[in-house]
Amino acid sequence: MKALRWMLWGVLAIALAAPALAEDRAKGEESTSEAEATLSAIVRVRTKIVSGARTAANLGLQREGSGVLVREDYVVTIGYLVIEAESVVVTGADGKSVPASVAGYDHASGFGLLRLLAPLAGKLLPLGDADALAEREAALVASYGGREGVSLAHVVSRRPFSGSWEYHLDSAIFTYPAVMDWSGAALINVRGELVGIGSLIVNDAVGGGTPSPGNLFVPVSLLRPILDELIANGRRAGPVRPWLGLNTEEMRGRLFVTRVSPDGPAERAGLRSGDIVVGVGGDDVSSLAELYARIWSRGAAGVEVPLKVLQGMQVRELTVRSIDRLEYFRQKPSY
Secondary structure, three states: OHHHHHHHHHHHHHHHHHHHHHHHOOOHHHHHHHHHHHHOOEEEEEEEEOOOOOOHHHHOOEEEEEEEEEEOOEEEEEHHHOOOEEEEEEEOOOOOEEEEEEEEEEOOOOEEEEEEOOOOOOOOOOEOOHHHOOOOOEEEEEOOOHHHHEEEEEEEEEEEEEEOOOEEEEEEEEEEOOOOOOOOOEEEOOOOOEEEEEEEEEOEOOOOOOOEOEEEEEEHHHOOOOHHHHHHHOOOOOOOOOEOOEEEEEEOOEEEEEEEOOOOHHHHHOOOOOOEEEEEOOEEOOOHHHHHHHHHOOOOOOOEEEEEEEEOOEEEEEEEEOEOHHHHOOOOOOO
């Protein structure tokens, strides 16, 4: 295992130095130094979640993962690590830990943004062109831990992804093989640029039903247009998507409700686990992508969403008054 890690470290050093080698035959020592600098952007993120948090049952009260320095004093990570956080500690590559605050969260993409409350050493990792990352292209997955946290992966699929928690990406990045420390990990291209943030482990990275354990990364092309807005306002500008508090899974061409958020809009409207969603308004739906498209097209958060639901042997029409998902979260105490 140690030999494998060293091999991967060599791959990182060579990949980052490739342009320089082509131009002026840069020395191996310089390659290693550049690789070290790149990995200094990867930090450890630990959060303590507020008492009574809505997300505690699924995500726990203590969370840990990685993040990436992308702006002076700002770290991007995956949002589920930081939502409903009471306190945040960020540890740099040199082992120094500093407190941080949640600067922003974007449910549509899944990104979370932290603001460091004290200086932390580390190189800022530039955002690369995630859209140019092609299938079969090699990339590096870097989680906190320096050389020990580096893994070589390949992009095996670029395709839409719909999560059961009212979440959809038009072009997620799927890599193989799977890494275990995926939460907030950096996906780095051969130019040493950040192209994705780790979100999930999946069993079908290749797609098409082929068993292939891998990881899903959120492309940074979704971060570029909203980063300044997250820094300035804590969220993206413009209308907020309606949220129902509904977890749904596709099974045999049907949409089964697997969970409703306690005291959320869907539960208040009468939906329950085991129901089958068959339509939104006058439109039939049979996939998560269709369901979300129909809901989100009805307007911003606060809009009423008419659902057609099979409960037992009866089809019922239920109207759910949507909300902004951030309104559902427990806030950090102000005292």
